[in-house]
Amino acid sequence: MxxxxxxxxxxxxxxxxxxxxxxxxxxxxxxxxxTQGVHHPMSLCIVPSSHKIVWDSSKRMIDDEQCKTMGRSVSLNELEKAELYPTENALFYTPIPFLKKNVMSRLFHFLIVDLGINFKTSEYPKKLMKHNLNTFRAEVSLGYRNKISGPWTRLASGNVSRTVSCSPNHMGVTTCDHAHLFELGSCHHKQYMVNLFFPSLPLDNMYKGLSPLARVSLYEVHQSMxxxxxxxxxxxxxxxxxxxxxxxxxxxxxxxxxxxxxxxxxxxxxxxxxxxxxxxxxxxxxxxxxxxxxxxxxxxxxxxxxxxxxxxxxxxxxxxxxxxxxxxxxxxxxxxxxxxxxxxxxxxxxxxxxxxxxxxxxxxxxxxxxxxxxxxxxxxxxxxxxxxxxxxxxxxxxxxxxxxxxxxxxxxxxxxxxxxxxxxxxxxxxxxxxxxxxxxxxxxxxxxxxxxxxxxxxxxxxxxxxxxxxxxxxxxxxxxxxxxxxxxxxxxxxxxxxxxxxxxxxxxxxxxxxxxxxxxxxx
The missing domain is CATH 1.20.1070 (Rhopdopsin 7-helix transmembrane proteins)
Structure with a gap:
């Protein structure tokens, strides 16, 4: 039995x-x-000195309103003339979420953000790979606020180095992978702001200012509610x-x-x-x-x-x-x-x-x-x-x-x-x-x-x-x-x-x- x-x-x-x-x-x-992923194109602001803004002792953050006060905003179409904008005067910024009326939720649990850099032609990334100069250095700051308007509070800032891996696809067009930018273990605040400044670009002796860039964007991933x-x-x-x-x-x-x-x-x-x-x-x-x-x-x-x-x-x-x-x-x-x-x-x-x-x-x-x-x-x-x-x-x-x-x-x-x-x-x-x-x-x-x-x-x-x-x-x-x-x-x-x-x-x-x-x- x-x-x-x-x-x-x-x-x-x-x-x-x-x-x-x-x-x-x-x-x-x-x-x-x-998880859910959201694409955030970064806006470009031309200011007297982007480096001083990122490391500003007052810990202010640049958004649309601040950019109008301190400099001028540049549309993505104007990047065709990017050689006119030296890197020391160019600061990229974007809010998360991208639309001002939207807010983040604590149910998102975490926040992972990757950096995406698009180039105008395949010539520049090919030269980067050839000379083994595909490491981009940037100064970045992250801020937050818990209202849909008002000042930002600085959360973190620092120097980062990211290696951009580029390779030709099946159509012969050179594409570059996203590079990890930052990660937050909790999504506690309603809105975030990212400021990004490139002190210089690789091969700056051959290319003027921001001329190699077609677009800089962030790809944000969070856990779905x-x-x-x-x-x-x-x-x-x-x-x-x-x-x-x-x-x-x-x-x-x-x-x-x-x-x-x-x-x-x-x-x-x-x-x-x-x-x-x-x-x-x-x-x-x-x-x-x-x-x-x-x-x-x-x-x-x-x-x-x-x-x-x-x-x-x-x-x-x-x-x-x-x-x-x-x-x-x-x-x-x-x-x-x-x-x-x-x-x-x-x-x-x-x-x-x-x-x-x-x-x-x-x-x-x-x-x-x-x-x-x-x-x-x-x-x-x-x-x-x-x-x-x-x-x-x-x-x-x-x-x-x-x-x-x-x-x-x-x-x-x-x-x-x-x-x-x-x-x-x-x-x-x-x-x-x-x-x-x-x-x-x-x-x-x-x-x-x-x-x-x-x-x-x-x-x-x-x-x-x-x-x-x-x-x-x-x-x-x-x-x-x-x-x-x-x-x-x-x-x-x-x-x-x-x-x-x-x-x-x-x-x-x-x-x-x-x-x-x-x-x-x-x-």
């Missing part, structure tokens, strides 16, 4: 996992895009559920028979449950009331902590069933190689995150991708983390195959056991097969979400008259899958209050199967 009930429970839990993942996927697919609301709802629902399951799991561990020593696998489940609760708490709601520029870094840290716990649980749980030395109790130090790989990948990803978004909390214009030296350092961090992740994947696949083959071989030896013991072990074998299957499924889906290009964030898949947000579906589906997987594994392997009648062991205790495999391996 035990194996029958175990079989039904495995089928039920697998259905719940797949069903919840599909439901979350559909919610995301039918929902809004996760509808997706933010959807994300708040998902976290507000899943957070209390994960807390309840964790409390129940800890209660079962505390009230189980004292003769049952807590296994390493169960201790890792507890840690994974704590990190899931920490990840599910909707701290994002704070951004609706407070300016939280650190929120993006904090959210990435929470997700990284849960993923590290998840990966550690996967590799150690599988390895626990591959031991052949007869040991019944192990510690985290036993798997120092596996944990070392996980910690190495997480550490270098955290260093990269801190060096990029961490510094942007206090200086939003900073970017590791601003010059070739920092780009090289960034690729070192990413390269070491990627190699560690690849090594982990190989170790996990080898351990999974070994555990599955060992399980298949040991199943043939169950016929020599008594009927009650055989039924008990058949149930444990079914549970472990379920664990292996869903673990591989979750791992594949998680990796697929990570490696997909970020350009999908702004794309929709159209089928007939219907449009589906693919990236939003992956985000919500992956989030729901992680929650369903963790909670179901905790429920499946929670210690029982009663002993099995045959040998006084808990039928849900993973150590019972581990002891059986270890014992059989020694024989």
């Amino acid at each position: 035990a194996s029958k009930m175990s079989c039904w429970s495995v089928v039920l839990m697998l259905s719940i996992l797949l069903g919840s993942t599909i439901v979350f996927f559909i919610i995301g697919a039918l929902g809004p895009l996760s 509808a997706f933010t609301k959807l994300w708040f709802v998902l976290k507000s629902v899943l957070c209390p559920i994960s807390i309840a399951v964790l409390i129940w799991f800890r209660y079962r561990m505390g009230t189980a028979d004292n003769s049952q020593q807590r296994t390493l696998q169960q201790r890792l489940m507890s840690f994974m449950g704590y990190t899931l609760v920490f990840y599910n708490v909707p701290f994002d709601l704070l951004s609706l009331y407070f300016d939280c520029p650190w929120l993006l870094v904090f959210n990435d840290f929470r997700q990284g902590l849960y993923v590290a716990a998840l990966f550690s649980f996967w590799i150690i749980s599988v390895q626990e069933h591959c031991r052949k030395d007869g040991e019944t109790q192990t510690s985290i130090g036993t798997y120092w190689k596996e944990m070392g790989v996980v910690l190495l990948a997480c550490t270098f990803l955290f260093i990269y995150e801190f060096c990029e978004r961490g510094i942007q909390v206090v200086f939003p214009f900073y970017s590791l991708w601003g010059n070739w030296l920092s780009i090289s350092v960034a690729w070192v961090f990413i390269g070491i983390a990627s190699l560690s992740a690849l090594l982990y994947l190989l170790m996990f696949l080898v351990a999974t195959v070994r555990a599955y083959l060992e399980l298949r071989r040991k199943e043939k030896e169950l016929s020599s056991l008594s009927e009650s013991a055989r039924r008990s072990y058949e149930g444990l074998f079914g549970q472990f097969k379920f664990f292996l299957f869903v673990t591989v499924l979750v791992a594949v889906c998680s990796i697929a979400t990570v490696v997909l290009p970020t350009e999908m964030m702004l794309h929709q898949w159209q089928h007939g008259k219907n449009e589906y947000a693919v990236y939003t579906a992956l985000l919500t589906g992956n989030y729901g899958m992680w929650n369903a997987y963790t909670l179901l594994i905790m429920i499946l392997y929670a210690p029982s209050k009663q002993k099995a009648a045959s040998n006084g062991a808990d039928e849900t205790d993973p150590s019972k199967l581990q002891k059986f495999l270890s014992k059989q391996s020694q024989n």
